[in-house]
Amino acid sequence: MQNVVRIRREPEGMTESSAQAAPAGGPVITARDLVFRYPSANGGDPTIDGLTLDFARGAITVIVGASGCGKTTLLNLIGGLLRPSDGELLVDGGVPAAQHAKMGYMPARDGLLPWRNAIANVTLPLEGGRSDLTAKGRKERARELLERVGLGRYVDYFPDQLSHGMRQRVSLARALVSDPQILLMDEPFGALDAQTRLRVQSDFLRALENSGRSVVMITHDLQEAILLGDRILVMSSPRGAILADRAVEIEGSRAGRLHELVVTDEFRALYHDLVDVVMSGFTEVPGAAGRAS
Numbered sequence: 534m535q536n537v538v539r540i541r542r543e544p545e546g547m548t549e550s551s552a553q554a555a556p557a558g559g560p561v562i563t564a565r566d567l568v569f570r571y572p573s574a575n576g577g578d579p580t581i582d583g584l585t586l587d588f589a590r591g592a593i594t595v596i597v598g599a600s601g602c603g604k605t606t607l608l609n610l611i612g613g614l615l616r617p618s619d620g621e622l623l624v625d626g627g628v629p630a631a632q633h634a635k636m637g638y639m640p641a642r643d644g645l646l647p648w649r650n651a652i653a654n655v656t657l658p659l660e661g662g663r664s665d666l667t668a669k670g671r672k673e674r675a676r677e678l679l680e681r682v683g684l685g686r687y688v689d690y691f692p693d694q695l696s697h698g699m700r701q702r703v704s705l706a707r708a709l710v711s712d713p714q715i716l717l718m719d720e721p722f723g724a725l726d727a728q729t730r731l732r733v734q735s736d737f738l739r740a741l742e743n744s745g746r747s748v749v750m751i752t753h754d755l756q757e758a759i760l761l762g763d764r765i766l767v768m769s770s771p772r773g774a775i776l777a778d779r780a781v782e783i784e785g786s787r788a789g790r791l792h793e794l795v796v797t798d799e800f801r802a803l804y805h806d807l808v809d810v811v812m813s814g815f816t817e818v819p820g821a822a823g824r825a826s
């Protein structure tokens with residue numbers, strides 16, 4: 534088969550590469566010497582210590598890294614749930630807490646309300662005066678999104694009548710319903726079996742296609758990182774440094790082709806490369822990891 538996965542590897546420590554790759558409008562998220570410490574944890578040592586990083590607008594940036602290295606912390610900083618201890622973090626040029634309306638969040642657990650059917654779960658973020666749409670308009674929008682993630686026939690089903698994969702798709706539709714420019718996803722497909730995951734990942738890509746949305750996704754699954762990411766960052770512990778920064782370029786639409794992509798030589802090569810980086814992160818001397826690019 535054709536070479537559909539073209540892998541551009543960036544030299545370690547290059548700072549300009551991501552900015553160059555960013556479409557017009559500049560990076561959507563910028564971190565400069567970002568420091569975060571939980572007051573009560575690690576003897577006051579920072580969880581993130583001097584992170585400088587740009588996230589390209591309109592791209593899917595995936596962050597992988599061992600448990601506890603600070604991925605969720607970084608996502609919560611971007612989402613404005615935590616405030617930096619030092620340094621600067623800007624989302625679309627403003628402080629994260631002021632940009633909530635632009636951001637959608639999809640957690641690992643679907644968090645659907647069991648007493649609401651699929652469509653009523655999806656409309657939830659639009660209720661309480663948070664949208665100009667009428668009740669009918671909200672329903673229409675939710676229905677449209679549920680169709681887009683392959684659940685058009687299940688809009689009246691309640692969460693306990695849906696499979697895990699279907700619930701994750703409802704959760705995805707809910708994260709998209711307020712039309713956020715930026716989607717933050719914390720291991721969203723982690724709990725799905727391999728087959729279901731491929732299906733949901735395809736639906737996710739389809740739902741996002743040509744939307745211009747920027748996505749920051751955390752995963753512990755290197756396959757998922759390559760299949761979904763335009764860029765993959767490997768985060769290390771301690772101090773939340775970036776061990777590696779890889780760009781993935783795949784010609785044409787990825788949705789519906791994921792099962793083909795995983796058997797390409799290019800996929801395997803990048804997978805092995807990432808495994809090497811991730812493993813090197815386990816043995817490194819604390820503090821030896823370079824500052825993030």
Ligand SMILES: Nc1ncnc2c1ncn2[C@@H]1O[C@H](COP(=O)(O)OP(=O)(O)O)[C@@H](O)[C@H]1O
Pocket residue numbers: 571573574580598599600601602603604605606607
């Ligand atoms: N609320 C908290 N209070 C104190 N320490 C925390 C809190 N949340 C996370 N930590 C610590 O910060 C580090 C990074 O956690 P986290 O960002 O959740 O990692 P990851 O998502 O990469 O698994 C861990 O050492 C964790 O124990």
Ligand SMILES: [Mg+2]
Pocket residue numbers: 604605606
């Ligand atoms: Mg986490």
